[in-house]
Amino acid sequence: MTEQRKYPLTELSDAVAPIRERHRDLIDAAVAWQAGRERRTDPDHFALICAAAEDRFRYATVTPTRWTREGVHGTVRCGIPNWCSMRHTLWPETLCEDMWEWLDFLHATGRMDPGSDPVAELRKPLACYGWLDQDGRRMPSGAERQIECECFLPYRETVELLGEIVRGCEWSGEDPLDVLRRAAGRDPAPRRRPSGDDGADLFGELDGYGSVGLIDPDPGAYE
Numbered sequence: 001m002t003e004q005r006k007y008p009l010t011e012l013s014d015a016v017a018p019i020r021e022r023h024r025d026l027i028d029a030a031v032a033w034q035a036g037r038e039r040r041t042d043p044d045h046f047a048l049i050c051a052a053a054e055d056r057f058r059y060a061t062v063t064p065t066r067w068t069r070e071g072v073h074g075t076v077r078c079g080i081p082n083w084c085s086m087r088h089t090l091w092p093e094t095l096c097e098d099m100w101e102w103l104d105f106l107h108a109t110g111r112m113d114p115g116s117d118p119v120a121e122l123r124k125p126l127a128c129y130g131w132l133d134q135d136g137r138r139m140p141s142g143a144e145r146q147i148e149c150e151c152f153l154p155y156r157e158t159v160e161l162l163g164e165i166v167r168g169c170e171w172s173g174e175d176p177l178d179v180l181r182r183a184a185g186r187d188p189a190p191r192r193r194p195s196g197d198d199g200a201d202l203f204g205e206l207d208g209y210g211s212v213g214l215i216d217p218d219p220g221a222y223e
Contacts, residue, residue, distance in 0.1 A: 007088045013044050015089040019054070020047035023064060030105045039136075045098040048091065052079040065106055066113035073098065073125035073151040096130025097138065104136070117155040125151045 020027060020043065034040055050064040052075050062071035084091040094099060098124060106112040106160045107119040116122070126132050128149045133139050140145075150158075162176075169176045178188040179195050 002144070006176070009091040010087055011083075012048065012089050012092075015084070015087045016044050016047035016051055019051040019204060020044065023050045024048065026050070026064065026111070029109065030102065033105050034101065039101060041084045041094075041098050041101050042092070045092050048080060048083070048101050048103055049099060052083045055079060055083050059116070063113065065111055065116075067103065067106075067116045067122050069117050069121045069125060069150065070152065072103070072122050073129055075099070076126065077129055077151075092164075096126045096132055097136060099130075100126050100132065100136035121150075121155045124203070 027043050027050070030041070030046050031043050053062050053064045053067075061068060062075065076099055080091050080095060103112075103119055105123050106116075112119065120186055121198060123132075123136070124147060126136065127134065127147050128145060131139050131143075131145065165179050166176045169179065175189060181188055
């Protein structure tokens, strides 16, 4: 049996000291911004977020001021714990709340990189993985999660693909949700047939998208 080597714990303040110095202006601005808010964050926690963002983990586009939905999730779930483990220091239990404040600070002060996802999307992994409510506060034990998980979905590509599906369905007359239902192995939604007082169809069969079937100039384009 091999002897396990034990390493002494490093104080978080010591571990993040170089990062805090490198991003002094940004972190000091975040602390000053919080002066008028109910919540306060340890500046070392902000430095830890910057440290993990610089470490890049697997999200090469993430920086202290540029964030994606996937990047936020990866940073709080793996990036920060990995960074701390490599330096034998403990990460804070308030990690997701601290990240919420950091993102709010960047957004409110115009410091968020324009290439970032919308701040509402950046909050979703914190509400999902971190079990926070819509105000960024930890929900009580046993409370139901308030949103569905989108942590692993890249925001921009997902929206682009959904937009393509919707535009295609405008021509085909198909319900866009039926396209997604098929991809998930679900049955399509039942079709609706409006009728007049005598029971006869008013407009013929409506497609699932809620409009009369359209004439597609290129029927094979969406097969």
